Amino acid sequence: MSHKVCQPPSLLDRWMQENNELVNKWQQEAGGDAVSRDQKAHLRSCSSEFHKLLQKIQGVPPLADHTQLELTVVYNACVCSVAQSHFSEAELLLIQATERVLQITGDNPVATDPPVFWKTALKSVANTALNSSIQYILCLQWAIWLATCQLKTIQEFQDELFSLSESLSTGDRVDRRSGASGKSSDIPLLVMDPRRLFELLQICTYIAQGAEKLSEGQSSEALSVLQTASSLPAPKTLVAYTHLLSGSCLTHMSCPQMALQCYRKALETDSWCVCALYQSMLIYRQLSNTQAEIQALRLLHSTLMLPSATEPALAGTHLLSPSLLLCSKPLNSLLSVPSALFVLHSLAQKCVIYGRVSEGVECYLDLLNTLHSEDQHGMHIEVHSLPRLPELYLEAGAALLMARRPTDCMALCDEVISTTLELLPDKLVLEEPEEKCEAEARPVGEEGEDRVGMLLWTGAAYLLQGHCHTNLKDWKQAVTHYTRCINLLVKVHFKRRGFQPQIPSVDMVGKQGTDLYILQRLKGLSLAGRGISFSQTDQLREALRDLQLSLQAFPDCVGAGLWCGEVLWRLGRRREAAACWEKTWSFTTQSSAENLSLYLKEPQSGPLLDSTELRHRIQGLGPTLSA
C-alpha cells in the first residue's frame, strides 16, 4: 500500500511543484511595477507553460487523485488564455476538463447545451472534494460568456452562477485554512483568487445587463439592476460605471436632475470617470444651462488633457481586466468620450456663440496650435469627429473677427485660400441630394464632395476677408474680396433631378445644412457685403442692385434688408425704404441660425444702422404716409 501510494505522489508532487513555481513566478513579475507590455509577454510565456503542464497531466487517464491538481492547472491555463482573449481555446479546455471529471464520477452526459452540461457537472461533483474546483472552472466559463457577450446564456444560468458566491467563499475559507496549516507545496496554487474573480464577474454582469437593457429601452429595469450592482464590493471604477449607467437610465426616463446626481456620484466614486463629466455636460446642454455647459466642457477638457485620463488604472485585477469583460457594444457607446480636441472645439464654439468671444478665440487658437503641434498624432478614430480643418480655420477666423482682430482673421483666411485655390474647379455641378441619403450626404474624403466643400470654403474665406476689410473700413478692398467670392460662387451650377444644370437662380433656396443652402447664403452675404461697401462709397445704384440680389438669394439677411432700405432712402425712394425696413424687422425674429457655422453668420462688425433711428425716420415719414 505504502509502495503504491509512494509512486504516484512523486509525479503529482512534481506537477504541483511546477504549477506553484509558475504561479509564484507570475505573481512576482506582476507584483513588480513592470510595464504592461512586458507583462503581456510574460503572460504569454506563462500561458504556454501552463498549457504544457496541462498536456502532461492530461496525458494520463483521469484519476481521482490527480483531478484536484488538474483542475487547478486548467484554471490557471484558462485564466491566462482568457487574459489573452483566446476565448474559444479556453472554453474547449474547460469543457474537456469537466468531461474528464465526469468520467471519474461516472456520469456521462452528452448534453451539448452549455447550461445543462454545467448543471450536470455541478450535480455530479456536489459534496465531493472537487466541488470547489469545478466552481472555479465554472467561473471561468462565466467570464468567457461575459467576454463574448453571451448575456442570454448567463441570464439562463444566473441563479447557479450567483449562488456560487456562498460556496466559493466557504470553499475558499476551507482552502485557506488548510493552506495555512499545511505546507504551501501541498496545495496547488491559483494565479487568480476565485473570490475576486467572482466579484468581478458579478458586477460586470450587472453592468453589462444594465447597459443591454438600457439600449433596449427598458430603462427602469436597467436602473434596478444597476442599483443592486452599485452596492456590491467592487473596484471603484466599476462602481462608478454603475452610477454612470444609472444616470443614463434616468436621462432616458427624462429625469435630468436625478441623472446629474448620479453622474456626480460617479465622479465622486471615481474621479477619472470622464464619461460622467461628458454626460453631465450633455445634460446641461439639454437644459440650455450655457454657463454650466461651458464649465463642464472646460473641466472635461482639462481632465482629458491629463496624461492618464484615457487609461483607467485598475489595480488589483491584473489578469482579467474589466475592459476585457465589458465589451458589449451598447456599453461601449455609453462609455465613450470624445477626444480632447473635440471637447475643445465644442468649448470654443459655445464660448463664441454665447458671447464669450475672447475665451472662444483663445480656445480656437489653442485648438489650431494643438493641431499643428508635433505631439498630435490623430490617434482617435471616433464617432464625434471634428469638422474639417478648413471649417475650423474659418470658424476661428470668424471668432477672431468677432474679437475685432481682422488682420489675424485675414491671415487664417489666406491660409485656407492658398491651400484650396489651386485645386478649385472651373465649373462645378451641384446635384440635388437624394432625400433619403441626406444623412450620409457628406462622407469625408469623397472627391466630389471635397470639391464642392473646397469651393464653399474658399468662398467663405473671401467673404470673411471682405468682412475684415469692411471692418477696417477699406471699402475698395472689401468690394474686391466680396467680388471674388461672388465670382467663385457663380461657378456652381445646380442640377435638379431631371433638369439641366443651371446657375441657381437667386430665389432658389435649399434646406438648411445642404450645400445649396450654404451656397445661397454665401451668395446673399457677399452680395450684401458688397452692396453695403458700395453704399459707403456712394455707388448707390450698384449698392441697390447688389442688395436686392442679396435679398433674393437670401431673404433672411437683416443687414441687406436694412441697408437696402437705407440706400433706397438715400435715393429718395423713402416709401420703398420704409417698406423694406418694416419687412426686415418682421423676419428678424424668426431667423434662427443656431447651428450654422460661425462664418456663415451675418457679420456684426460692419457699419451698423440704428434701428431706432430708422424707426424715427419712418415715424417722420409716417404722417406723409398716412396722409
Add this chain to the structure above:
Amino acid sequence: MDGRCAVETWAEFGFSGASCTPTVRFGAGAGVFICTGSDEVYVFSAEERKLTTVLLFPAPVSDLVESADKQHLYVACRNGVYCVSLQFLLSRAHSSPADASSSPVELKISHECLVVPEEGVLSLLPVGSVLLTLSQRDTSWVFTVYNSPNQSASSSCEMLASYSLPQASGVVRNDTEGRTGMRRRPVLICVHSSDTTTPPPSSSEATSTDGQFCLEPVLFKLLFGIDAALAKSPVILCGLPDGCLCFLPLRLPGSRLRVLHSLEQPVVFVGACVVMETGPGHAQCLVAMGELGRVVLIKTDKGGPERGGSIAGFIERCVPGPVMCGCVDEKCLYYSTGSDLLTLDLSQGGEERDEEISSKTGAALQSPASLNVCRVIAVAEPTCNTAGEVQLLGLSVRGQLQRITLPMRREDASLSKVASSQVGRNVRDLLSAIGDVCERATTLKTAIKSKNQILTHLNQVLNISFLLITSTNSEEHLLQERPIRCHAVTKWSRLLQKDSLNLTCVLDNSSPYVLEQGWTLSITVFPLSYSPSTGGESPSTNFSFPFHNLHPGETLEVSLPLAAAGDSAFPMTLSCSLVFSLSSLLGEEAANVPSLQSSCFSLPLNTLTVDWLHALQVNRPIANHKKATSQCSETAMDTIQAFLSSRRIRHSGRKDGGGESSSKPEQEQFSASMRVSSELLRDTLVLKSSGLDPQGPMLAPQNVCLSLLEWLLCEGPGEVRTEHQGDKISSSVIHGQCPNGHTVKLSAKEVNVREESLGKEESLTTVEVHIESSSITAVCGLHHAVLHRVQTLLQRAPERPASTKTVQSLGLRQALQRAEHLSQQIQQSRVSGAFGVGASTGKMTRSLLRVYRELRENPLLII
C-alpha cells in the same frame, strides 16, 4: 545611357536564403548598414571600405532604419524593435584594439535595447520624434505610432496610436515568394508637403534620406486632402505586399488609413521624384513599383474642360518584371530584376505628359535602359559623388556589397543631349525605314522580272504549241517539213553478256523557236501487236527526258533501252511528244501547290516504228576479214557466237532442207518472199543512194540487190535507222539473228518474170527478197517489215507510165484466184472453229498456217 556602369565590389557577406527582404541603408558618417535577413546587421564604413561592426541580434532582422536625428539605429527583429545608439556604436568601433583593420567588432545586442516589444514588426519609419512600425496581424496590417525612447521617460517606446487596415486579397503573387519563403517587406515612406513652413529636420533637400520626401503642394493636397495640407501633417505612404498603396496623415485628428491605389501585386518600392525642374526641387511625382513590373506614376494632371482645376493623375504602366528592388533619384527610377539593373527616365515621360499624349508616356515608360549589372537584390538611395556621377549601393544575391557608378549624365547638356540622342534615334529610324523600302522595291523588281521572264517563256511555249498543233493537223502533207521532230537509231549493244537493243532518239529542233526549260520529251514505247499473255493491255513504257534550252537547229539526243535479247515484241511504235508543265513555268512558288504539279499539256510530235528489220542482228562475214588485232574481244566473242549459232541453225536447216513435215516445228524452215521490180528499185534506191540521175548509168543487177538489202537493213523508210557496225553489205545473202534468238536468212536475187501467155516479149526484172527462218514469228515479222518498207518505197517512186499493166493484170488474176481459194479455206476453218466440232484447235492452226504460207510463197510482184 551611354557607357557602362562601373561596379566596385566593396565587401562580401555570407548570404543565406533570407526570410525577409535584404536591406542596404546609408547611415550617418558614411556608414552603411546592411541586413541580409539573418540575425546580424553589418555596419560598413564607406570611407575605410571595411566592415567595422557586426551587430548580433537575438532574432532575425527584418528592417533597420536610422532615427530622424541620426542618433539611433532602430532595428526591427522578429521579437521587437531594438534601438542602438550610434554614438555607442562608433565609440565601440573606435575603441577596439589597433588590429581592428583585420576583424570587425562584434556587438551582441541585449534585451535592454528592446524598445518596442511588439512581435513581427516588418517595417520601420521614423518621422520626427515618433517611430512608426508596421506589422501584420492575422488578416490586417497594423500601423503603430510610438514615441521615441528618448522622448518618453521609460526606456521603451510609448505607444501613441494604432491603426489597422484589412489585408487585400487576390493579389497576383510572384511565386518567388512561395519558392524562397521570402517575405516582402512593406515599404514605408513619409511625404511632406513642400510648402510647410517648418520643414522636418531630416528633409532639408527635396528627396533626401530614408523615406522622407517633400512633395509639391498641389499634388499633396490632391492626394491626401487639404486637411492634411492645412495641418501641415506629414503623411505616411505605405506600399504593402498585398498591392495596396495606402496613406495615413500622421497628425490629423481622426485620420485613418486610406487606400490610395492598388497595384494588385506586391509593392516593391515607393518613392518620389522631381521629374521636372519647376520648383525648388520639390518632388512632382510619386512612383510606386510592383513586384511584377507595374509602375504607377502619380502626378498632377490638368482636369478636363468640364471639371477644371487639377486632378491627380495615375499613370500605370508595366515594365518587364520581376522587380527585386528599386530606388529613385531626381529624375530616374532604378530597379533590379535580379538579372539586370535597369533605369527608367521618368522625366522623359513627364515631357510628353505636357503634350498630353499619355499613351506616349506609357511608351516612354516601357523602355527602360539596361545598366548591365546583374544579381542586385537591394539598393540604397542613389547618391551623387563630387563628379556628378550617380552612385548606387547595391547588395547582390551572393551578398556582395557593390558600388555601382552610373555613366555620367551631363546635367548642363541634358537638354541638348536628349535632343541629340533623339536626332540620332530619328536618323536611325529613317535609315531603317529607307532600308525597308529598298528591300521591298528589290523584291518587287525581282517579281516583275521573273514575271516578264515567265511571259517570254510562255510566249515561246505558245509559239511552239501552235507550231506543233498545226503540223499535227496537216500531218500528211508536211511530213517532211515538220520543224520539230524525232528520229531514231537502233543499235545492239552488249552489256554484261546480254545483248540489248538501244534506241537513240534525236529530237531535232528546226523551228525558229527555242525550246526552253519546262519542256520534256516524252517517248511512249508500245508494241504494235502484243500477245494475249499480257492481259490484253498494251505493255507500254514511257520515257521522259526533261531538258533545258534547245535552240533552233540544235538537237537533243536521248537513248533508251528498247528491248533485250529474246524479246520479240516487234514491231514497236514509239510515239514522241513534247510535254510542258506549268509548274516549271511558275518556278518554286508553284512547286508547293499540289494541284499544279499535274498541270501540264502534251503535244504530239511524230510516231516512230521499230520493226523486225531494225532489230535484226546481222552476222557479218566481213568480220572474218577484219584484222583480229583491231577487234576487241567482245566483238570477237559476239561474232563467234553469232557464227556458231548460225552454223547450227544452218546445219539443222540443211538437215530438214525442204522437208515440209510438221512434226517438229523447230526444225521447220519457214520462208517468205516478195518481188519488187528492179526498175522501181533502181528509180528509188539508186536515186537516193547515189543522188545521180535515175536515168543515168544502169546498175548491175547484183548491185540492185545489195543496195536493196542495205537499204532495208540500214536506212529504212521512216525516221528510224539501224546502225550497223562494219562495212557495207557485200553479199546478197545475209544471215542474221532475230531478237528472239533465231537466225534468219535474208537474201535478194534478181529474177526475171516472164509472161508467156500474152506472148509479149517483155519480161520484167524483179528482185526477189527471200526470208527464211526456223521461227515463223521472225519470218512474219521480217516479211511485214520488208513489205512495209517497200510500201514506203512505192510512195516515194516517181510517177511513170503504167507500161506493165498487162503483166500485172495477169498476175493479179492468178493472185485473186489463189486468194479466193485461200479465203474459202480460211472460212472453212473458221466455221469449223466456231462450231468447235470439226477440228481441234491444232488442226485449225495448221490449216491457217498453211494458208498463210501459201500466201507468202507466192508473192505479188511489186512494181
